[in-house]
Amino acid sequence: MPTAALAAGNTEPYSVALGWQTVAQAFGLRMPTPLSLENAIATVEDAVMPASRWLTKPPAGTAPPFTLHTRSPLLREVAEVAGVTLYTPPARLSRQAVENLFNRLSDQIHRPGVPDTALPQRAEWAAALLILREGLHHWGVEWVELG
Known part of the structure; x- marks a missing residue:
């Protein structure tokens, strides 16, 4: 599942052929082990780090010139587990x-064997x-806005 983003000053989207299903498959479609998590971190970093050079960098101490937005039900679930109230804008x-x-x-x-029952x-x-x-x-980026 490719993802794309546009940043100020860039007219072409940056696209990454990486999605959570790809990473979940790397976990063996079950909760990750320490090794599979470390391997997945390296894979995800390899995918997202090039975008940091593509995105316009703000001066230190200022907000980035872009905001991340999502309507993803899965990321809304992540936000709910984090305690975000989704129905009070801005979420x-x-x-x-x-x-x-x-x-x-x-x-x-x-x-292992001791799940955090608050985590899916x-x-x-x-x-x-x-x-x-x-x-x-x-x-x-300091936050993602959930629509």
Whole structure:
């Protein structure tokens, strides 16, 4: 599932042939192990890092010249697990909230057999969280707006 984005000053979309189903398959269609998570992080970083050079970089301490928006039901589920109230505009999922969820996922992965019952136990959910985390981090974006 390719994803595309446009940034200020760029007329052509940046496209990445990577989606959560691709990453979920790398997890073996089950919750990731420590090794499969590390391998997936490397794969996702390889996909999203080139876009950071393509996106217009803002001066330090200022907001990026673009905003990420999504209507993805899966990313809305990630936001709900993070505690975002989706029906009070603007519904925003912060990079810090994504990082906190990712840390919980990582803690769970390193304690096999002890699932975090507040986290959905689906490979595609874990994959979506990972891709969102890496994109927000490497692109310097503080939040994603959920429509």
